[in-house]
Amino acid sequence: MQFVDWVAADWGTSNLRIWAIAPDGSAHPVAESGHGMSRLAPGEYAGVLNNTCSTLSRADGRPIEVVICGMAGARQGWLEAPYVEAPTPLGLLGAHAVRPPDAGPRLRPSILPGICIRRPGSEDVMRGEETQLLGLSALRPGFSGTVILPGTHSKWARMEGDSLAHFSTAMTGDLFHAMAGHTVLSLSLTSADKDTMTPEGIAAGLADGLESPHRLTAMLFRVRAASLLSGRDAAWCLGYLSGLLVGAEVGGHLDWIAGQDVVPVLGSPNLTPIYLQALALAGIAGEAVDGAGATIAGLKAAYSRERT
Amino acid sequence: MQFVDWVAADWGTSNLRIWAIAPDGSAHPVAESGHGMSRLAPGEYAGVLNNTCSTLSRADGRPIEVVICGMAGARQGWLEAPYVEAPTPLGLLGAHAVRPPDAGPRLRPSILPGICIRRPGSEDVMRGEETQLLGLSALRPGFSGTVILPGTHSKWARMEGDSLAHFSTAMTGDLFHAMAGHTVLSLSLTSADKDTMTPEGIAAGLADGLESPHRLTAMLFRVRAASLLSGRDAAWCLGYLSGLLVGAEVGGHLDWIAGQDVVPVLGSPNLTPIYLQALALAGIAGEAVDGAGATIAGLKAAYSRERT
Numbered sequence: 191m192q193f194v195d196w197v198a199a200d201w202g203t204s205n206l207r208i209w210a211i212a213p214d215g216s217a218h219p220v221a222e223s224g225h226g227m228s229r230l231a232p233g234e235y236a237g238v239l240n241n242t243c244s245t246l247s248r249a250d251g252r253p254i255e256v257v258i259c260g261m262a263g264a265r266q267g268w269l270e271a272p273y274v275e276a277p278t279p280l281g282l283l284g285a286h287a288v289r290p291p292d293a294g295p296r297l298r299p300s301i302l303p304g305i306c307i308r309r310p311g312s313e314d315v316m317r318g319e320e321t322q323l324l325g326l327s328a329l330r331p332g333f334s335g336t337v338i339l340p341g342t343h344s345k346w347a348r349m350e351g352d353s354l355a356h357f358s359t360a361m362t363g364d365l366f367h368a369m370a371g372h373t374v375l376s377l378s379l380t381s382a383d384k385d386t387m388t389p390e391g392i393a394a395g396l397a398d399g400l401e402s403p404h405r406l407t408a409m410l411f412r413v414r415a416a417s418l419l420s421g422r423d424a425a426w427c428l429g430y431l432s433g434l435l436v437g438a439e440v441g442g443h444l445d446w447i448a449g450q451d452v453v454p455v456l457g458s459p460n461l462t463p464i465y466l467q468a469l470a471l472a473g474i475a476g477e478a479v480d481g482a483g484a485t486i487a488g489l490k491a492a493y494s495r496e497r498t
Numbered sequence: 499m500q501f502v503d504w505v506a507a508d509w510g511t512s513n514l515r516i517w518a519i520a521p522d523g524s525a526h527p528v529a530e531s532g533h534g535m536s537r538l539a540p541g542e543y544a545g546v547l548n549n550t551c552s553t554l555s556r557a558d559g560r561p562i563e564v565v566i567c568g569m570a571g572a573r574q575g576w577l578e579a580p581y582v583e584a585p586t587p588l589g590l591l592g593a594h595a596v597r598p599p600d601a602g603p604r605l606r607p608s609i610l611p612g613i614c615i616r617r618p619g620s621e622d623v624m625r626g627e628e629t630q631l632l633g634l635s636a637l638r639p640g641f642s643g644t645v646i647l648p649g650t651h652s653k654w655a656r657m658e659g660d661s662l663a664h665f666s667t668a669m670t671g672d673l674f675h676a677m678a679g680h681t682v683l684s685l686s687l688t689s690a691d692k693d694t695m696t697p698e699g700i701a702a703g704l705a706d707g708l709e710s711p712h713r714l715t716a717m718l719f720r721v722r723a724a725s726l727l728s729g730r731d732a733a734w735c736l737g738y739l740s741g742l743l744v745g746a747e748v749g750g751h752l753d754w755i756a757g758q759d760v761v762p763v764l765g766s767p768n769l770t771p772i773y774l775q776a777l778a779l780a781g782i783a784g785e786a787v788d789g790a791g792a793t794i795a796g797l798k799a800a801y802s803r804e805r806t
Contacts, residue, residue: 364682375669408669435715438712439715
């Protein structure tokens, strides 16, 4: 049995990550599993959470608070936590959390809401990233400016202190997998996997994407042409595709970061470097911020504000 | 038995279309089948062509010339017809045709080459469209300017009289199917098919794509957001996706058509209208040119120049 103060959970589309928060505030990984929203029916969440937390208890024997962010709060998730509309202070997230009624006697879960923009022409949604942004505002008190959160659906977020002023989603990761697997480009990418992207391919793609984001539909075909005409191998082509999409994403959002001293890139160790490289090519300083660390900091901030 | 002068064939990735050319020069459809390159091994082309032309013969009993354009000349096709490099006069296509040795005694096929650009940074390829462009130059003698050929891989071609000066491929159709079928957008498109796109969705997508082609990776997510937040149905979302991609294609190539009086759009009846609508929104006059008619005109021009 492990004594905890409370439990933090990042419950996304694909994965569930759980941390035990000790009475001294330190976070300890409990589990990381593939029990994401896409694999669960609503009635299965309570069982998964209770199983995952079966070895945890509080010293005082009271039920454990579990603060959850991510897709568990989507309409297709455990219990819908309706979107809060941006612009909004992120400190209010906890106040909009919902409590699933079927969690059992040992756990007291609350699911944080996502954030949306309803303004016509800018309609957008996020679930999970708002908690990372709350975490960033705790880790970097007073920071204002744009934050990039790379991913399957990258977010560009404009922070004003601890408020989220505006954001935009770029489908870069989703686009990458669809293009690589389900278009003519797949003919040039056989046998390539992420680990075999060449730095030369990535650099060429980044340069082209940054230069001509407005012509992305055309630049994409260069992957195929380079393979047919110049004998570029699959590892070069995959790197070029990845660089091109990230370059176009960054190149299309330069007005979001013009004049900013440092742009935080808040993501995973495998995605952040290519975004930092794109920013450097554009003459802008980027700074890697650990995504998991920001998630924990955000869940902590939501938990502490819920208690006060 | 049908007497012919020669036979024209458009042998693409998916389809084979054959026309009998009568001694008076008129073209008569013989067959349209799904025997495209993607379904044939190299050794199967001769049999398919002989079967398809089994009812045709020449009055003088001599072997029938068959002029073929398209993917039959690709490396994975019947016999590779190596790319001719742009810029190039299109009248030279016939001189670069290859003759498969395995056609049998009744038919004398020749396969026209594709065209490529090898200049680094502009590498590109086409196979089939060069013949349509040759046809356009026969149908519109003296035309110079940009031609749009919508498709799975749309071509933007700059013609200078009967020479192809430059071209660029936009993967718009391929991108459409990959995004609709293999990304999160598919969740908003269930039950929709091409016939159910709403004009409102198309118009909204065209406007957004034309306005912000540089932010395509971000605009694509609006399909999902519009469905989640505004309850847009699948038919609206599919129209928006289609309009957005075509709008971004046209919006990213405006410098190709600035100041041009009329832009020929050379394609199929189901794709041409949305391109004309995009051009109209951009304040540019477009003119529909029948794609099949241009293919026949191009094969005729290649045939007649081969004979002289």
